Every structure is written in structure tokens, then in C-alpha cells.
Amino acid sequence: MKKLDESLLSDMPPFSKLSRPQIREILDAATPQRYEAGVPVFSEGAPVERFFLLLDGHIRVVRTTPGGDQVIALHIAPGQLFGIGAALGRTTYPATAMTADECLALAWPNRLWLSFTERYDGFATETYKVVGERMGEMHNRIVELATQQVEQRVACAILRLVNQTGRKVDGGIEIGLPITRQNISDMTGTTLHTVSRLLSGWERDGIVQSERRKITVTAPHRLVLLSGPAA
Amino acid sequence: MKKLDESLLSDMPPFSKLSRPQIREILDAATPQRYEAGVPVFSEGAPVERFFLLLDGHIRVVRTTPGGDQVIALHIAPGQLFGIGAALGRTTYPATAMTADECLALAWPNRLWLSFTERYDGFATETYKVVGERMGEMHNRIVELATQQVEQRVACAILRLVNQTGRKVDGGIEIGLPITRQNISDMTGTTLHTVSRLLSGWERDGIVQSERRKITVTAPHRLVLLSGPAA
DNA sequence: GTGGATCGTTGTGCTGCCGCAACATCGGAG
DNA sequence: CTCCGATGTTGCGGCAGCACAACGATCCAC
Numbered sequence: 465m466k467k468l469d470e471s472l473l474s475d476m477p478p479f480s481k482l483s484r485p486q487i488r489e490i491l492d493a494a495t496p497q498r499y500e501a502g503v504p505v506f507s508e509g510a511p512v513e514r515f516f517l518l519l520d521g522h523i524r525v526v527r528t529t530p531g532g533d534q535v536i537a538l539h540i541a542p543g544q545l546f547g548i549g550a551a552l553g554r555t556t557y558p559a560t561a562m563t564a565d566e567c568l569a570l571a572w573p574n575r576l577w578l579s580f581t582e583r584y585d586g587f588a589t590e591t592y593k594v595v596g597e598r599m600g601e602m603h604n605r606i607v608e609l610a611t612q613q614v615e616q617r618v619a620c621a622i623l624r625l626v627n628q629t630g631r632k633v634d635g636g637i638e639i640g641l642p643i644t645r646q647n648i649s650d651m652t653g654t655t656l657h658t659v660s661r662l663l664s665g666w667e668r669d670g671i672v673q674s675e676r677r678k679i680t681v682t683a684p685h686r687l688v689l690l691s692g693p694a695a
Numbered sequence: 696m697k698k699l700d701e702s703l704l705s706d707m708p709p710f711s712k713l714s715r716p717q718i719r720e721i722l723d724a725a726t727p728q729r730y731e732a733g734v735p736v737f738s739e740g741a742p743v744e745r746f747f748l749l750l751d752g753h754i755r756v757v758r759t760t761p762g763g764d765q766v767i768a769l770h771i772a773p774g775q776l777f778g779i780g781a782a783l784g785r786t787t788y789p790a791t792a793m794t795a796d797e798c799l800a801l802a803w804p805n806r807l808w809l810s811f812t813e814r815y816d817g818f819a820t821e822t823y824k825v826v827g828e829r830m831g832e833m834h835n836r837i838v839e840l841a842t843q844q845v846e847q848r849v850a851c852a853i854l855r856l857v858n859q860t861g862r863k864v865d866g867g868i869e870i871g872l873p874i875t876r877q878n879i880s881d882m883t884g885t886t887l888h889t890v891s892r893l894l895s896g897w898e899r900d901g902i903v904q905s906e907r908r909k910i911t912v913t914a915p916h917r918l919v920l921l922s923g924p925a926a
Numbered sequence: 927g928t929g930g931a932t933c934g935t936t937g938t939g940c941t942g943c944c945g946c947a948a949c950a951t952c953g954g955a956g
Numbered sequence: 957c958t959c960c961g962a963t964g965t966t967g968c969g970g971c972a973g974c975a976c977a978a979c980g981a982t983c984c985a986c
Contacts, residue, residue, distance in 0.1 A: 531842065558831050599783065610766045610883070610884025634737060645963080657966085676953090692763045876933075931984085943970105945971105948967090949965080950964080952964085956960105
């Protein structure tokens with residue numbers, strides 16, 4: 465296995481305050497993992513044994529209801545820790561982490577969590593900051609689901625994806641991971657039919673441009689308008 | 696000001712592993728506060744300056760949308776820490792904390808957070824556990840809002856209140872804080888009209904019994920049935 | 927007691943969104 | 957090349973729940 469380079473981690477928030485030798489130690493303790501698209505990294509209810517850092521690719525955090533409905537709680541972008549149930553005293557994962565595309569991640573056994581937080585100053589603070597941000601994001605989703613119409617929710621979801629994974633291409637900004645209408649409906653609590661209709665409409669209006677499993681936003685500002693109150 | 700007794704804290708999770716002298720120190724650093732019903736303890740967007748422990752009463756964590764809609768994210772019961780933005784690296788409160796009834800709380804300035812976590816073993820772990828639980832609860836709410844019908848959501852909300860604040864009285868279990876139809880609609884993302892209709896129906900069916908600002912569940916098992924899938 | 931604010935109930939009409947259904951298109955496996 | 961599963965589109969009917977509206981009940985301040 466080829467050695468991982470320290471520069472991999474030095475730009476990432478949880479590690480940015482650490483010295484090179486410290487990063488070296490952390491890297492040496494990690495197990496690199498490759499996952500193909502559409503496979504679970506860990507599953508809801510499974511015992512929490514490891515925590516992860518996503519190096520490349522995108523992860524969907526998914527929950528499945530007894531009734532079989534799927535809800536996508538959030539997306540993980542490269543550079544973020546995930547599966548950090550250990551930090552919150554959990555013994556089982558609260559949700560399933562599914563790869564959206566091909567992913568590369570580092571994994572550490574849970575027992576290292578404690579020593580990381582003790583040994584590396586700033587590590588705990590930085591990761592709890594991430595937890596705080598994710599909580600804020602979930603909070604936003606709740607407000608969104610509780611108060612907004614479907615059209616606004618879908619617009620919000622797409623804007624969020626654009627912000628998190630957007631790539632500038634000519635003619636607009638493209639969402640950086642493969643995404644289906646079904647996926648979007650799972651994010652917004654609606655049906656793929658309604659999403660399809662909305663996107664068709666927006667495409668007619670020149671706001672988005674979409675192909676199979678790909679969406680490009682051509683007029684972000686107009687999408688922002690749609691995401692707000694109907695007024 | 697009369698001295699607070701150590702037994703106040705000794706049963707509460709974040710402090711349960713501490714010795715009496717340690718609890719004494721913590722208590723001596725605290726400012727006790729009394730709030731009447733319906734007032735904000737802190738407001739969304741305000742700078743995070745203190746964190747709190749609720750001794751008595753109930754707190755609603757509320758978010759208000761630009762459009763004026765209110766959403767109640769969660770309730771805080773006695774014995775729980777709240778306003779712990781400091782632990783998550785936040786500089787402003789993400790939501791407003793509103794008293795639901797008369798409340799008694801202890802407050803500490805933010806700068807003590809760090810020394811608490813350093814000095815008192817188990818304090819950080821226990822509080823992050825609470826964070827984890829709250830996150831799980833929010834996650835549940837998202838799934839609920841995204842997949843369930845209004846009737847099921849309202850049933851869920853009431854069951855949650857019963858679990859968190861329920862008091863056994865003859866004829867059923869009473870929700871331990873004053874609550875209006877409007878409050879429930881703010882928790883479930885619906886209108887007070889719909890909640891009123893549902894409760895009227897349930898009262899006819901003998902599932903609940905309600906007065907002004909008070910709800911008593913007389914047949915919890917039937918409510919559980921309603922909260923599940925329509926099947 | 928009186929007035930006003932808060933809280934609750936109930937009826938009516940409308941509509942946004944879902945459920946169902948049928949079909950088009952794409953891409954990979956063999 | 958063919959078949960099949962995954963994905964996307966579109967039409968249509970129905971209904972859950974919202975908006976609007978009007979009224980009743982309860983509590984508090986003065």
C-alpha cells in the first residue's frame with residue numbers, strides 16, 4: 465500500500481491546526497478504503513466501530529422508515545468526517561451511509577477517537593463545530609419541511625446541493641454527484657413524479673438543464689427566488 | 696441568596712459522575728435565574744454568552760421563519776442543559792428558547808465551559824451524549840415530516856410530549872406543560888384548525904381528554920396505533 | 927361587572943400534491 | 957444485437973388538509 469501524503473489532511477478543518485508529525489501519526493493509524501457507487505459504508509443500527517474521513521466522492525446519509533420510505537438526511541462532501549457516533553456517545557449508527565459515487569475514505573477504530581481528542585489540540589473543538597453545523601442544517605430542514613411548499617423545498621434542496629458540490633461548467637453550475645429525481649424526492653419528502661414535473665417546468669423556463677442523473681443550474685438567482693416565500 | 700444544595704445536581708447525567716466538592720464548585724459558579732411563563736431566555740441570532748441547566752419548568756426551542764411562521768424544534772425538560780452553543784463552536788444561538796411555564800435555571804458564562812470539560816471527567820462525554828440524543832430526535836422529526844400524514848405527526852408529537860413531560864393522573868396521562876393547539880401545529884407543521892379538528896375527533900373517540908391549554912391522554916395505546924402507518 | 931385578549935370549535939370551498947397508469951429512453955449484461 | 961432494469965415524462969382523477977370565516981368560551985386587567 466502506498467503511503468498517504470500529509471498534505472491530504474493538512475487543509476482539512478479537524479487537522480488544520482496540527483503539525484506534520486502529528487498528521488503522520490494519524491495517517492499511519494488509518495485504514496484507507498475504496499467503495500464503489502451505491503454501496504453502504506455502514507448501516508443504520510449497526511454497532512459503531514469506526515469513524516471515517518471522506519477523501520473523495522460523496523456520501524448520502526439515509527434513513528429508512530418501517531414503511532419502506534427513504535429519507536436522505538444530508539450529504540457528506542470530501543474533507544468531512546462522518547460516522548462519528550463515537551463522539552456523541554452512540555453505540556449504534558443512527559442512519560445508513562451510502563456512497564453516491566465512487567468514494568475514497570480513511571477509517572479509524574473507535575478507540576482512537578478518545579486519544580485523538582486528548583492528544584491533538586483543536587481536534588475535538590473542530591469536529592464538534594462540524595457537528596454544530598450539521599445540527600444547524602438539520603434544523604433548517606425541519607423548518608423547511610414544516611413551512612414550505614414542495615416547489616420551494618425542491619428549490620432549496622437543489623441550491624444546497626449546488627453549494628455543497630457545485631462545479632462551474634459553461635452555461636451554469638453543475639451538481640457534482642449523480643442524482644436522480646427519486647433521490648431529490650427522498651430529500652424533500654415528495655414523490656419522484658412531482659420532482660420530475662417541477663424540473664421539466666424549470667427546464668422549459670431555462671432555469672435548469674438536466675440529463676439523466678445530472679442537473680445543471682443555469683439561472684441560480686431565479687432558483688433562489690423560487691426557494692423563498694411565494695410572495 | 697440561599698445556597699443551592701448539591702443534591703440538586705447529583706442526579707443529573709452531566710454531573711452524576713462528580714464528587715460532592717466538585718458539584719459545590721460548579722454550583723458556586725452558577726447564577727440562578729427565574730423566568731415567568733412565555734418569555735425568551737435567549738433569542739435566535741443573539742451572541743452565545745452563557746449556557747444553562749434547566750432545574751424546573753419547560754422550555755420550547757423555537758425558530759421563526761422570515762415569513763413569520765414558528766416552528767418548535769424541541770422541548771427541554773428539567774435536568775437538561777440548554778443553550779450549549781459554546782460546545783459546538785457556535786457564536787450565535789441558532790434558535791430562541793422560550794419558557795413554556797415558570798422556569799428555574801442555572802446559568803454559567805461561556806468561558807467556564809472549557810474549564811468544566813477539562814476539569815470534570817465525564818462532563819464532556821455526558822453532555823455530548825445529550826447532543827447526540829437531540830440530534831437523533833431531530834433526525835426523527837425530519838423523517839416524520841417527510842413521510843407521515845398530518846394525523847400521524849400530531850399523534851407522534853403528543854406521544855413525545857407525554858413521554859417527556861407526562862404526569863400520571865387518574866383517567867390517563869397528562870402533558871406536564873401548558874400547550875395550545877397553535878403550539879402543536881407549530882411542532883407538526885400544520886395549522887391550528889387541523890389540530891383542533893383532530894383533537895375533537897380523538898376526544899369523541901375517548902382517546903384524549905382536553906381542556907384549555909391542557910391535554911390528557913386516556914388511551915395511549917390507541918394513539919400509538921394512530922401514530923404508525925395507516926395500515 | 928365590563929371589555930379585550932387569548933384560546934378553541936366548526937363549516938365550506940378550493941387546490942396542491944399524491945396515487946395510479948402508461949409509455950419513452952438509456953445503459954449494461956449476456 | 958437483444959433484453960431487462962433503472963430512470964425519466966406526462967396525463968388524469970381524487971382527496972387531505974389549507975385558507976377563510978364566523979362564532980363561542982375562558983381568563984385577566986381595570
